[in-house]
Amino acid sequence: MTEKREQFWALYLTRFAEGFGFITLITLLPYYINTLDPSDTTILGLTISAGLIIGLYTTGFTLAQTVAVVPLAWAGDRFDKRTVLLGVLGIGVGVYALFPLVDSSASFIAIRALQGVAVTGAGLMTLSLVGQIADVGTRANYIGKANAASFGASILGSISAGTLYDAFGFGPIFLVIVCIMVIAWAGTFWYLEPDGTRIEGFPFTGLALNRRILTLSSFRFQYAFSVTLVRTWIPIFAGVSAAEGGLAYGGFAVALTVVAEKFTNMCCQPFTGRLSDGYGRALFVFSGGAAYGVIALFVPLSPAIGTTLGLPSELVVSLPALMVGVALPAWLPYESIPGQFVLIGEVSPAFFPLIALSGLLGIADSFREPASMALFADEGTEEGGVASSFGIRELVWRPGSVIAPLLGGWLMVEVSMASVFYVGGAFALTGVLTFLIILVSFHGRRALTEW
Template identity: 25%
Template structure:
């Protein structure tokens, strides 16, 4: 018997069971995230160009706040239903298909908004767009988590957020100016063209970061865990896959819910309020959104990594306080530049909030369930954007705009107090310790397999020697 053959086989066993963390070279990872941020900026520019026009278009149909709120509800309801499934599918099939698919759907949706001849058609298109683009957020956050080091996640999430903000710097102003001078055609056509170019650029430059080998490894890991775990119901298995501690996860979800609810509670009311009661032009409204975008962009680039240095919880609290400024400003004054200043402060608050919030989710989420967690986050956000306009439909005409702004301000500040009291996040090194433990267990199993092979080989050799 030739023992070297058995030694070679043992080497293969050890090699096959070693674990290495997924990712790519840091330089290439930075390039990929920056390119994705550029695509996001272009996409949000195209959306920002037509966002201020939605209220105008609804008004031309002879409708008002209630119909605009219903269109927001349609988009959000579709997102609530689709986001968790999209997040799980992004874990299973990769990030790239859902990023590209969402960019393609945006192009088609913008075309539909332009061609819509009635409020009903507009609402239906909004609903379809909400369902078919629900995977963009989970896939994007999953991509960042795949390739960004743990201690730099908030920084690179901030870069993606900066891309979103950059889109809202140029888009609303340009769209408002084009509409004020030439009507609907130019801003919508420019928006459709930019969205199409964004899809084509992303198609050629955004790689798949969650490779087939990694997905297969995660599936095998989950199957092994399910075999070893006690037999429980599907609900228990789902709960086990959620980020832990559950109280921290629930608190983060409430932060996300309150932020989205507060904005979407004023969103249908805001354009009609500034157009009809404050006398703003479409360009002025677009400029206000642009100043908010500037603040969020600069804040994301300068402050996006703050929670990596100072901790997630303090930055979340500060961000919520600053973010409430826009609602307080709208409630207390009708002076244009004072409202602009409030929007700038609120934009800085969002620049702190979003990276810290997303990074906190990723800190407490196992690698194989990251897109699922981001999908749940997206679904909760969509739930907020569904419930808020639904409430607007109920109270419109009975509650003055200032009361609407007061409710949003109170909700954000109350959420900050909840974070102070309830949020307890584990140290960010715990995830690294868990990975180290898993690697150690895999290597122990490999060593045991190798030792067993040596024992069997030695026993066989002794038998052959005795027989001889």
């Protein structure tokens, strides 16, 4: 019998592979827009604008995810989750092998849709299996480690994708992803034991009316708007021109604002997950969500904070002399001086406060995420449908992930850049307030620490 530790490591590797492939495509999206050069297209007398086609580059992915959630979650509960996971990983290998063959917007959108199925299936099955294999008092800890693997992939993938593209183009990037996916498939095949649970019927029906899941969903539905707005608009705030309300930073500085949140989240989740196992998961959902909302409100104030503190307006990072002679990618702004490379970016006093706030957002969310996932895993395991439980969790998130970008774009243009973060912060705060009221009213005053 395979030890639990080996099974967890196989699932962490799968989580890493899923995250690496996902973030790589996000990073390469602007290069695909430039390469494919989408233009107005007429289909059956209807003109599809270039802007809509660009939107479909992402929407095709998210719509496929939404459609795939219910059948994949049902299959995971009805059959062997290991077999389903091996199947979606196999689809992933094929999907990433097809990307170098993309030669039109239509083919890119179609393959992105298949990627959405692979990413959703891998995410659902890995989290379901981690929650199922882990003992009830350790679930948040192990889920936190699985999420840390995904965040690590996001950091490595976002940095390496741009470097490899500048040096070699699209092909070698997807060769790397295919190799990682094949290794994850092999690890799953060899080390993950078959899943013996078989759930008859349609577990979604019962779980959708589960009181704890409904209580969590009252928070999660609103929080999805908050996270989508804040995560999406921090790099937009950093990168767009001052005329549009942004800071007009270069690509390297913008990337650092994104990496800061992922890095702190990755580092903290295994620790915060273990804490929530011991001190109450509902308490960590509430405190993490509240902290996220408060920190989001300060993001538009980063220029004022930087000016007040007298912070510098230039980013200077000295790389070790040992790296002299190494060819740095063209997209990095750097100057070469004897004995060292110095990365230089024109920023503003807002840069370091923005980095710090992004990092704090990662810490705040690290309290909420493993605790929330563990609560869904607890209910799914007890009710006999852990994959369906995670499927409901995914579906509750979808309205916010689809509507929030449209809302953010309208706020940015019609109101102000700052209003995006104020509205995002407000969604998190109203979410935790709703969660607390329902928790106390229907589950008792001790529920905040007993769940």
